[in-house]
Amino acid sequence: MKGYNILIVEDDLTIGELLKKILEREGYQVYWRTNGDEVLKLISKIDFVIMDVMLPGEDGYQLTKKIKDRGMGIPIIFLSARNDMDSKLKGLTLGEDYMVKPFDPRELLLRMQKMLANQYGSFAQIKHLFIDAEHAKVFNHDLHHEVMFTAIERKIFFYLYANRDRILTKDHFFDYLWQLEDRNPNIINVHIKKIRSKIDDQAGEVIQNVYGEGYRLNTYWKS
Known part of the structure; x- marks a missing residue:
């Protein structure tokens, strides 16, 4: 199901542009930021975050902690060149998943789709409507407009x-x-x-x- 708002926080322009292109082609609404300056301003309308660990200024771990401290149940997957066990364990403790660069975008998409389904349930789409029959809810254009x-x-x-x-x-x-x-x-x-x-x-x-x-x-x- 598409219609989710995805935030990419990635300062590598090649990776950021690639992810944005792939996700938009899949039908997602994509926001891309190269640092954490505007992340907290955007986060109220975001459904999923792809978070780089090494960022200018605050790193991905610090940003994730701030998001989680707000009590927001937004799934976050880390992308990092760090392949050591301590980094992986820290990422999996703070967020929901951790992938090491370089990565296959197909694997990222599959992991993301499974996390979205686990977090938000299954929706049917009819034209611009997203329908949650189990809870008798209908959303207009995206999941932020019930x-x-x-x-x-x-x-x-x-x-x-x-x-x-x-x-x-x-x-x-x-x-x-x-x-x-x-x-x-x-x-x-x-x-x-x-x-x-x-x-x-x-x-x-x-x-x-x-x-x-x-x-x-x-x-x-x-x-």
Whole structure:
């Protein structure tokens, strides 16, 4: 799953440019800094850090300690030319992982993906939405913008999601949500309109109105 914000702290321009290019190609939002001056200002919107150990000014260990002292559960992997056991143990104590330079970017990507999954769980992506079905949460464009549904809007969205790519009639919604209430068809339209507004889907690409039949949550769409 993409949509994560990745921070690279690396003063080697060749390595930094390579990592940024690879991660952006994979669909991540990437921030790259060559020292620790702006790291703490950025960190509130970061999901994962690739941290060089040897940096101008504060080293990667010191920066990591400051991040962890803030109580932020952001996974951090160290990159270092140091291959001695003391350096590795220190890195694994302060952060979540440690890789020695030179490294294979494919290995770094795999380790990063596993740490992201362990930290944040599994998400499904539909267009610009990231969906955590287990916890009934939806995020808009990235994981820092959760959609604030009302209770009934959340039920409707995840009913559509559970039946994605299938047309649900208004009777389906009433049977599921309001079995004992009067069936005013306009109430479904009102709730769908509000949901679309909250998920930036005013054009109805994700939640489609199938004329004369009902609504469908699409997992594919025409470009």
